[in-house]
Amino acid sequence: MKTPIQKYPNTYSYTLAILLFGASLFISALINKGILKEYFPYTSAILLLVATWILYKTDNKSLDAIGLNFKLKNLVFLPLGTLIAAGTFLIAKYLKALYLDEIFHISSAINYKNILYALYAILPTVAVEEFLFRGYLFKKTIEMSSVIKANIIFSILFMSIHVLDEGVFKNPGMLILLIISIPVGHLLFATALLKSKSLFFPIGIHRGNNWATRHLITTNNNGESILYITNNARFDTWPSFIVYILLWNLIFLFVTYIIWKWPDFSFLKRLKKNI
Numbered sequence: 001m002k003t004p005i006q007k008y009p010n011t012y013s014y015t016l017a018i019l020l021f022g023a024s025l026f027i028s029a030l031i032n033k034g035i036l037k038e039y040f041p042y043t044s045a046i047l048l049l050v051a052t053w054i055l056y057k058t059d060n061k062s063l064d065a066i067g068l069n070f071k072l073k074n075l076v077f078l079p080l081g082t083l084i085a086a087g088t089f090l091i092a093k094y095l096k097a098l099y100l101d102e103i104f105h106i107s108s109a110i111n112y113k114n115i116l117y118a119l120y121a122i123l124p125t126v127a128v129e130e131f132l133f134r135g136y137l138f139k140k141t142i143e144m145s146s147v148i149k150a151n152i153i154f155s156i157l158f159m160s161i162h163v164l165d166e167g168v169f170k171n172p173g174m175l176i177l178l179i180i181s182i183p184v185g186h187l188l189f190a191t192a193l194l195k196s197k198s199l200f201f202p203i204g205i206h207r208g209n210n211w212a213t214r215h216l217i218t219t220n221n222n223g224e225s226i227l228y229i230t231n232n233a234r235f236d237t238w239p240s241f242i243v244y245i246l247l248w249n250l251i252f253l254f255v256t257y258i259i260w261k262w263p264d265f266s267f268l269k270r271l272k273k274n275i
Contacts (some may be wrong), residue, residue: 005158010144016058017137025128037108044123048131055136066135067198073236074198081192081204082119082211084255089212093229096244100233104217111223115215119207122214123198126206133158134193135184151190155183173235184249185209188256195259 028044067074141150158183189202218225221230235241
């Protein structure tokens with residue numbers, strides 16, 4: 001007679017994943033405090049990595065299934081993703097500035113220490129989100145259904161954690177921005193994973209985007225960003241605001257398309273042969 005696990009393997013996998021991920025986040029919340037959180041904020045990311053390793057072991061697989069190893073061909077995706085995301089953000093901001101007559105300036109006193117430290121501090125946060133929304137469960141859903149269905153499900157889940165906030169619901173503009181932009185972000189991260197077969201790529205892109213938002217271009221000349229904007233545009237009508245959001249996200253969709261159409265990262269294939 002088959003055991004319940006043998007009869008319902010997918011249900012078992014989902015249940016185990018939810019339990020392990022929940023336990024990882026709970027334990028991290030208990031110990032990731034004080035000095036540890038300030039200097040090594042990686043507890044939750046490490047625990048989720050272990051949880052993911054256990055899940056793949058139960059499937060008789062390894063973390064190679066999502067390209068998490070120390071092979072150079074996978075590790076290179078982390079800085080590559082960061083550069084792609086920061087560059088995309090810079091281009092999008094520049095085009096917005098041209099369209100709305102905003103002016104770019106170089107910050108007068110750049111705090112390089114804080115700006116570079118942010119690359120380290122942002123990494124564990126985005127790694128946690130990638131483990132949860134583009135990791136084991138995302139790949140498992142693809143195996144059970146299809147890429148399209150998995151993207152729909154996890155884009156909604158990913159969006160939900162960003163919009164289910166009292167402050168967001170009180171700001172209709174922010175709510176609309178997130179409802180449109182977050183699923184686009186998921187599609188970019190998911191495409192990076194599926195194309196590269198390594199979770200390092202979406203982690204790098206996610207980190208680059210978050211870093212650029214806070215430290216590449218802002219509206220404040222306080223030294224916490226490399227560039228800042230003056231004459232920052234404000235939208236007086238909903239149509240102009242919606243058009244701006246759509247145009248902004250079209251740029252990121254275009255980059256997503258380029259990644260998807262990139263011919264198998266041929267330069268990394270050559271790198272692999274030389275390792």
